[in-house]
Amino acid sequence: MTATAIDSAIFRDIFSTEAMRRVFCDESRVQYYLDVEAALARVQARLGIIPAEAAEEICRHCSAGEYDLAALKRQTERIGYPVLPVVQQLVALCRDGLGEWSHWGATTQDITDTATVLQIRDALALVEEEIVAICESLAELARRYRDTPMAGRSNLQQAVPITFGYKMAVLLAGFQRHRERLAQLRPRVLVGELGGAAGTLASLGADGLRVQEALMAELGLGQPVIAWHTMRDCFAEVGCFLGLVTGTAAKIATDVKLMMQTEVEEAFEPFAEGRGSSSTMPQKRNPISSNYIIACTSMVRQNVAALLDAMVEDHERATGPWEIEWIAMPEIFLLSAGALAQTRSLVAGLQVDAQRMRSNLDLTRGLIVSEAVMMGLSPALGRQRAHDLVYDVCRKVIVSGRPFLDLLALEPEITRHLDREALAHLVDPANYLGLSGEMVDRVLRYGSRPMPVDSY
C-alpha cells in the first residue's frame, strides 16, 4: 500500500520514473549504506587498522538482499536512525564476531551523508541524461524550424514575428547553461563524509585523515576539507539546481499549453491514441504532459525552500532540520525526474503546425509588423513622429477592421517616403524576422554541450 502520488501504483510513472525510484528506494538506500561500510572496511584493512579477515567477512555480507527490512523498520523507529540497525544486522551476519570491526570509527551521519552523496551522484547522472536528450530534441527543432515564421508574443499579445526555431533555441540555451551549472557543482557536491561523532575523527586517532582520504578515493568521491555534518550548503545547492532545471521545463510546458489552445493550435504534444482525451468532449486534445510538468515543478520549488530551511542546523549534528532532507531530497529528485521525463518525450515528439503559425501571423491584419513600419519610417520622420503616426493608423485598423497596408497607403506623410510596394515589403511578417536564424546558429554551436562561461 502506497499513499503518495509519487509512489502510487497508478501515478508513479507520471510524476517520476522507474530509474529515479531505483536510486531512492529502501533496498537501494540500504545497499548504499553497505557500500560505504564495505569500502570503509576494505580501506581500513588495507591500512592495517582492522584485520583483513574482518574486512573480507564484512564485505561478504554487504548485500542489501540479506537484510531483514521489517526488523530494520522496528529498530529504526526505536533508535531514530537506520544506520545503527543496519550495522547490528551486519554484525549478526558475520561469523566469529568479525562484524564488530565494521563501522570502525564512523558515526551514523558519516554513513548516511556519504550514502546520500552516492545517491545524488547517481541521480544527477539520470538528470543529466534527460537534459542531454532534451537538448538534442530542442537542437533538432531549432534546426528544422530555423526559418519558420510565427508570432512572437509578449504579454500574451502578438508582438513581432519570430521563427519557431528561434523560440526553441532560446530554450536550448537555458539547458546548455544548466549543463554548465551541473559541471560546476559536481566536484563541490560529490564529497563524502567521515568524521566521527563531531567530525574531528577522534575515534580514529592519528589515522583519521588517511582513512578518510582512502575511503573517498575508494568510493570515487572528493575528500572533505573538514566535516560538513551541519553545513548543508551543498545539498541545498543540489536542490536549487533542480529548481532551476525544472523551472525551464515548466517554461516549455507553459508555451506548449498556450500554443495548443483551441484558438491558437500551433504546436501539440505528441499524439497517442486517446492521450489527453476527455470522457465527454471528444473534440479535445489536452496538454497532459504540460500539466504534469507544471505540477511537478511547483512541488520541486517548494522542496527547494525546504532544503534551504534544512540549512539552519544547530551545532555539530542538527536537531530536526537534518530530517527535512530525508523527506525532501528523494522527493525533489523524484519529481524532477518526472518533470524532465515528461519534457523529454514532449519535445521529442512535438507536433508543429507551421501553416497555422503563418496564418495566425495574419490575425492582426498586419499590425504585428507595425514596428517594422515604424522603424522603416523613423530615419525619415524621427522615432517619436513615426511612432505616433503608425500608432494612429493602428488604431484605425483596429476600429475599421481594414488591412494595415491599405490604411498606411492612405497617409500622405507616409507615402511621401515609402510607396505601396515598399510598404507591402515592410508589412510581410516573413521580412521582419530579424536575426532569428543567426541566433539559432549561435546557440546550435554548443549543441547539447554545457555552455562554457567564456562563450558569453
Add this chain to the structure above:
Amino acid sequence: MTATAIDSAIFRDIFSTEAMRRVFCDESRVQYYLDVEAALARVQARLGIIPAEAAEEICRHCSAGEYDLAALKRQTERIGYPVLPVVQQLVALCRDGLGEWSHWGATTQDITDTATVLQIRDALALVEEEIVAICESLAELARRYRDTPMAGRSNLQQAVPITFGYKMAVLLAGFQRHRERLAQLRPRVLVGELGGAAGTLASLGADGLRVQEALMAELGLGQPVIAWHTMRDCFAEVGCFLGLVTGTAAKIATDVKLMMQTEVEEAFEPFAEGRGSSSTMPQKRNPISSNYIIACTSMVRQNVAALLDAMVEDHERATGPWEIEWIAMPEIFLLSAGALAQTRSLVAGLQVDAQRMRSNLDLTRGLIVSEAVMMGLSPALGRQRAHDLVYDVCRKVIVSGRPFLDLLALEPEITRHLDREALAHLVDPANYLGLSGEMVDRVLRYGSRPMPVDSY
C-alpha cells in the same frame, strides 16, 4: 519498491501513519471514486433518470477489489486522468451494457473532486482525533504541574519564573483554537462537486440541480452553490489549517528539544529502551520525536505554499495547477499525520524533572526575579529609578558571582524601603509566579473542546 520517505518500508510510520495512508492509498482512492459513482447511480435511479436495474448492476460492481490496477495505470498514463479508465472497467464489469448508465452526466473532475472531499472528510476526522488526544495530554500536564515553578525564557535567556503547567496551558489554548477552526471550515469544505464539463450541469438538462442535491445528501456532503472546479480556496484552506496545526506541534517539539539539552534537562521525550540512543555516544538521549515533528512541519509548510499556488487556475478546468493538488493534498495530510502522531505520543509520555526545573531557577543566583525586586521597589522609587538601581546590582552579581540577595542587601537606597526578609521573599522564584495557576484554570475550562469565539 517505494522511493519517498513517506511510503518507505522503513520510515513510513515515522513520517506518517497507517490510518492516514489508508485514506490516500490507490485502493482507497479508487474506492472513493466508486462510492461516488455508486451514489450517483442510486440517486439517478431514484429520480427516474437511469433504469433501476442499471443502478443495481453498477452498485454491484463498485468494489475496488474487482478492478485491475495495472490496466488502470496504463490507461491513466494514456488519458491523463484515472476516472475515465475506472468507468471503462466499471462498464466492462456490468452485464448487458448496463454500465453505460454509470457516470451519467458527470465529468472526470466531478468524481475526482467529490472523492477528494470524502478523503478530506475522513482525513480530518483522523486529524481531529489526534488533536483531541494531544489536548487531553496537555490538559493533564497543565493540571498536574499547575504550580511547579520553572524558568520562563525569552530569547533563550531565563526571564522570570513560570510554572510548567502554565507552559502546557499556553500550548493547549492553541489546540483549542485549532478545534474551533476545524469546526468552522468543515461545512465550507465538505461540499461535493457535480457540474459536468464546465459546471453548468448541461449534461443533465433540467434535472441537474435535483440530482446534485440528492447526490450530496446521499454522500453526506454539502451541495455547492455553484461549481468550484477552478475555485480551490477550500482545498487551500484545508492546507492552511494543517499548516497552523503542525506549526503548533513544531512549537512543542522546539520547547522539548531545548528542555532536553544536556545543560537543561528539565523534560524528556518518553523513554523507551534504546530510543534516541547513539551508536557511539552511550550517554545521549536524542529528542527523536521532536526531530521528526520539526521536519514534517517544515514540509507541511511548503505544501501549503503549493496548495496556494494551485489556486491560480485557468478558466473552467485548470491546465497544470490542479495536478499540484494530486501530489500536495495527500502529502500534506500524510506528513501532518506523522507530525501529530509523534506529538501525541510525545505529550502522552513526557517525562518532567520538577527538581531540575527548580534548581535551574537558581542558576542566575536570583537574577531571574530581578523584575520582582524592580516592581517591588517601583512604588517607592519610581519605575525608572528602580530599574536603574536593580540593573546595577544585577551587573555586580554577574561580575562578582555573588548572590543577588546579598548584593541587594548592601544598597542603602534599597534597604531603606525593603529589609532583608522582604528582599528574601522577593527573590524566591516561587513567590513570583504571577497568575500562572489562574491562567491554567482559565484554559482548562475548555478541556479538549473547541475554544468558542465568544470565550475571548
Add this chain to the structure above:
Amino acid sequence: MTATAIDSAIFRDIFSTEAMRRVFCDESRVQYYLDVEAALARVQARLGIIPAEAAEEICRHCSAGEYDLAALKRQTERIGYPVLPVVQQLVALCRDGLGEWSHWGATTQDITDTATVLQIRDALALVEEEIVAICESLAELARRYRDTPMAGRSNLQQAVPITFGYKMAVLLAGFQRHRERLAQLRPRVLVGELGGAAGTLASLGADGLRVQEALMAELGLGQPVIAWHTMRDCFAEVGCFLGLVTGTAAKIATDVKLMMQTEVEEAFEPFAEGRGSSSTMPQKRNPISSNYIIACTSMVRQNVAALLDAMVEDHERATGPWEIEWIAMPEIFLLSAGALAQTRSLVAGLQVDAQRMRSNLDLTRGLIVSEAVMMGLSPALGRQRAHDLVYDVCRKVIVSGRPFLDLLALEPEITRHLDREALAHLVDPANYLGLSGEMVDRVLRYGSRPMPVDSY
C-alpha cells in the same frame, strides 16, 4: 530614499495602496504603541493602580508627532526592540517623573503584539472594503451577462458553452466564502496581549486579570484566555486568509489575461489612454493589472510560508521567529492591498466583447457541443456507443474542416434517431448552456455578503 518595490516612489501605488501604507508606516506604528500605552495608563488609573495625574500626563504625550524618530532609530538598533525607546521618550516628555508610571507591568511584546493586532484590525477593514467592492462588481457582471454565451474551457481547450455571467458568479462565490472566513477569524485574531515578561502577569500582582480585561475593553479587543507571546497561530491564520483571498484574485487575473490574448479577445482590462501600450508595438494592449495581481499574489504566497515558519517559536519569547513577523506581516498586507486594489479596478471596468465570445464559440465548427449531441444520442444508443460514434464524427470534422452538423447528418445510425433539425438545435451552443442562469441566481442571492455556512 526607499529601496523596496512596495515603498518605491514609482511603484508604490502599483504594488500597494496609500491606505494600507498608512496602517503600517513608522508614524502609525509608533502611534499604535502609544495608543496602547495611553489606554493602559487610563485603565490603571481608573483601577487605582497608578495615579490619575500620571495617567493624564502620559495620555497628554501619546501623539507620535512629538517623538524623535531619529533617536528612536538609534535606540532601537542598540536595544533590539523599539518599545523601550518609545517609553523612554514618553518618560522624558512627561513632567515630574510622572511618565515612570507608564508601561506599568507591561513587557515589550505586550505592547508590540497589541499594537500589531490593532494594525491587523484596521488592515482587515481595508481588505474587507476591497472584497465588498469586488463582490459588487462581480455581481453586476454576473447579472448583466447572465445569459451571454461563451466557450467554457478546460485544459485551455474549448469544452462546452457557458455564459459569461456564470463565469463571474463562480468567482463571486469564492469572495463570498472569503467574507465568511473573515467573519469567523476576526474574533479569534482581534485579541490583545498583556502578560508581562513571561505572560503570567506577575508584574501586576493580583490585579493582573482586571487590568488585562479593562485594557482590552478600552481598546475594543478580545481578552486572551492566556498569553500567546509564542503561540502565533492567529497571526499565521491572518496570513493564510490573505493567501486565500489573493489566490482568488490571481485566478481572475489569469482568466482575464487569457481572454485578452490576440487570438481570443473576449474581455479586456479597463481602457485608459496609453494604458498597457508598448513603446514599439502600437497594436498591443497589455493586461497590466493582471500582471501586477499575479506578481503580488506570488509574493503573498511566500509570505504565508514565512508566517507559518514564524510559528516555530521557542519558550516564552522567541529568538528569531518573531522578527520574521515584523517583516512579513506588513508586507503581506501591503501586497494584498495592491493585488486587491488592482482586482477591484479591473472588475469594475472590465470590457466584455459578447460578439467575439459568440464567434469564438463557432471556431470548432460545432465540436464544442459534441457533448450535447452525445448526451442527446445516449438514451437511444447507450452512453458508450454514443460517445464512440460522436468521437468518430469529431475526428472527421477535425481532419476535413467541414461543419459538425453536416457530418453528423451523414451518419445513418445518428439520423435514425435525430433529424437534421433536431441536430441543428443540439449543435447550437446557445441551447447547451445548462443551468448557467439558475446558478448565477443562486450565487446572487448572497450578493456581496458572507456566504453563511448553512447555505451549502
Add this chain to the structure above:
Amino acid sequence: MTATAIDSAIFRDIFSTEAMRRVFCDESRVQYYLDVEAALARVQARLGIIPAEAAEEICRHCSAGEYDLAALKRQTERIGYPVLPVVQQLVALCRDGLGEWSHWGATTQDITDTATVLQIRDALALVEEEIVAICESLAELARRYRDTPMAGRSNLQQAVPITFGYKMAVLLAGFQRHRERLAQLRPRVLVGELGGAAGTLASLGADGLRVQEALMAELGLGQPVIAWHTMRDCFAEVGCFLGLVTGTAAKIATDVKLMMQTEVEEAFEPFAEGRGSSSTMPQKRNPISSNYIIACTSMVRQNVAALLDAMVEDHERATGPWEIEWIAMPEIFLLSAGALAQTRSLVAGLQVDAQRMRSNLDLTRGLIVSEAVMMGLSPALGRQRAHDLVYDVCRKVIVSGRPFLDLLALEPEITRHLDREALAHLVDPANYLGLSGEMVDRVLRYGSRPMPVDSY
C-alpha cells in the same frame, strides 16, 4: 512615509544596509536605465547608426537628477512599465528632437533587464565584501581558538569534545564554498540584454549583433548568445545563491543564540551598552543580531521560491511572472545585506568564554568522552562488547550521579585492560579532540579565498 520593515525609518539599518538600498532605490534604478540608454547611444553613434550629435545630446541628459519622479510615477502607472516614461522625459530634455535617436531599436525589457544586471553586479560586489569580512573574522577565530576545547553537540546533547576553532573552521569552509559559487555564477549572470520586442534584433536590421556586442563591451557585461527575456534561470540562480549564503549565516546565528543561553553561556554577541537589554529584566543579554539574521534568512528563503516561480514565463515576454522579480530581486538582496551585515559584526566582535566551555565539558561527569573509552576498549573487547559495557556504566553514572571515571574503575572487565591512570587519560576531554587542530589548518589554507574545486 514608508511601510515595509526594510525601508522603515526605524528598522532599515537592522534588516538591510545603506549601501544595498542605494543600489535599489528609485534614483539609482532610473540612473541605471539612463546608463544603459547613454551607452546605447554612444555605441550606436560610434557605429554610425545614429548621429554623433544625437548621442552627445542624449548623454548630456542622462543624469537621474534631471528627471521628474512624480511624473514618472504617473506615467508608469498608466503604461505599466517605467522605461518608456523615462525615455519620453529624455526626449523632452534633448534639444531639437535629437532625443528621438535614443532607445534606438531597444525594447522596454532590454533596458530593464540590462539595468537589473548592473544592479546585480553592484549588489553582488557588496555581498562579496561582506563574505570576505566574515571569512576573515572566522579565520581569526579559528586560528585563535584552534585548541580551545568545548563540547561538540549533536541533537542538542553533548556528544564528544571539539575545539571552538574547529567549530569556526567548519563555518569558514562554507563561506569559502560560497566564494567559489560566486566566482562561477558571475560570468553567467552578468550578461546584458538587447534584442528588441521579441529578442530577434529585427528593429536594428543587419547591425543588430554588432550593436549588441559593442553595448555589452561598453557596459562591461557579457554578450548574450540569444535573448533571455523569458529565460530567467540566471536571475533565479542569483536568488538561490543568496539563499545558500544566508542559510550559512542563519546556521551561525543558531549556534550563537544556543551558546548564549543562560544555561550554556559559552559565547556572546558583541557587547554594547544596553544592546539586547530588556525593559524589565536587567539580567538578560539577548542575542539580537542572531534574531535578525534568522528572520532575514527566513524571508530570503521565501524570495528564492518567488524567483523560481518567476521562471515559469510565457512566450517572448511574460504576463505576470516578470513582475515578481521587480519585487523579489530588490528584496532578496536587501534582506541578504541585512543578514550578512549582522553576521559580519557578530563574528567580528564575538565574545568567547573559554573557561565556561571547559567547565561545561564536565557537566556529564565524564560521559562526553564515553566514546573515547569505548574506542579505547574496542581493540581488546570488540566494538559491540565495548559499547555495551560502557553503555551500562554510563547508565549507572546517570542514575547515581557519580563520576564516570570512578564507575569505570569498578568494572573488572575494563580494568583488566586499562588501569585507572589510563582511564583518567581517556576521560579527559582535552585528550579526545581528534584532528580538530589539523582540520582548522586545512581550512585556513584557503583563508577568505574561494575554495577551488580541486582542493577537495
